[in-house]
Amino acid sequence: MSSNEASWIETEDWHTAGEPFRIVDKLPTGHLPEGQSVAERRFNVMKKSEHPLNVLRQLLCHEPRGHADMYGGFVTPPNDSGAHFGVLFWHKDGFSTACGHGTIALGYWAVNKGLVKAPEGDGIVEVVVDVPSGRVVASVAVKQGKPIHADFINVLSYQLGKGLPVKIPSHGSEISVDLGFGGAVYATVDAAQLGLKVEPNHCGDFIKLGREIKVALGEKGNYGTYGLYGIIFYDEGEHAGDESVAVTQRNVTIFADGQVDRSPCGSGTCTRLAILLAEGRLRPGCSKLLHRSIIGTLFEADIVCEEKSPLDEFPACIPRVRGHANLVGRMNFLIDPADPVFPGFLLR
């Protein structure tokens, strides 16, 4: 694709629990960023706003081809032969380090496309994906050769901070937030502190509050090279019977700059699992988190195992999140530099 010529680009669009995931399998020549790993490729595309892959992100994410809550991934080579492929996740403001809903969609996509050999009848097939935060797995269950659900098995996840006091303009008194890592850094907040329920009619409030909390936390929200990615507002749900069997919560995750996750957020769910482990409310191998989204869709999550933690104060675990993805359509977009709104626009 030369910079002044119009060209076409194909995508396959999925959603996982309502959250969009637009997959670009074949990148135009000259678009793959340099790097030995997906993490290096991400750093390299982020260094240069005029990088052709960053322009392609805006074209496919922003209006009129996308919208302020659009999300997707560019498929790349893996870091080495241990993974099937790599992916650079993108959202309206840039490239993220982790994406559970996208990994679930990629699991379905790879099986449907025949990129990994699935059992002809019933069984499980593992799709191994290199993402910027490490190597993750979509473990796809198939029935008569077709995916029926996928488990996102994430990188090591753990709590980073407990009860950090935060003062924000929209709320009179100080609130308290926990910080955690699930491939990306999240601040998690019990929405009851703000007098809010996680319901679609409060979506605008959560966008505003999420932005305010991010600003108020400032550098305290960073962890090494990871900046604070999202704010998870959660409600405690009804106890599903025995507390040792399940914790039920509903959340909305506001990520990047005011982007709203329609799904329960895969990497956010991993962060909540790690915090619930630290609080002693979940245990590896025997209890679950039933995690609903703001639109009511569900991820079912548990802890595969506890592992050595990089921090003395908090335990660490390998989390697993089960979800469903659905194909939305196959698109063929015209990319025309002469379009008066090239490469696109946003109204948030």
Ligand SMILES: O=C(O)[C@H]1NCC[C@@H]1O
């Ligand atoms: O499921 C997830 O992990 C992603 N969903 C949007 C924000 C996160 O990257």
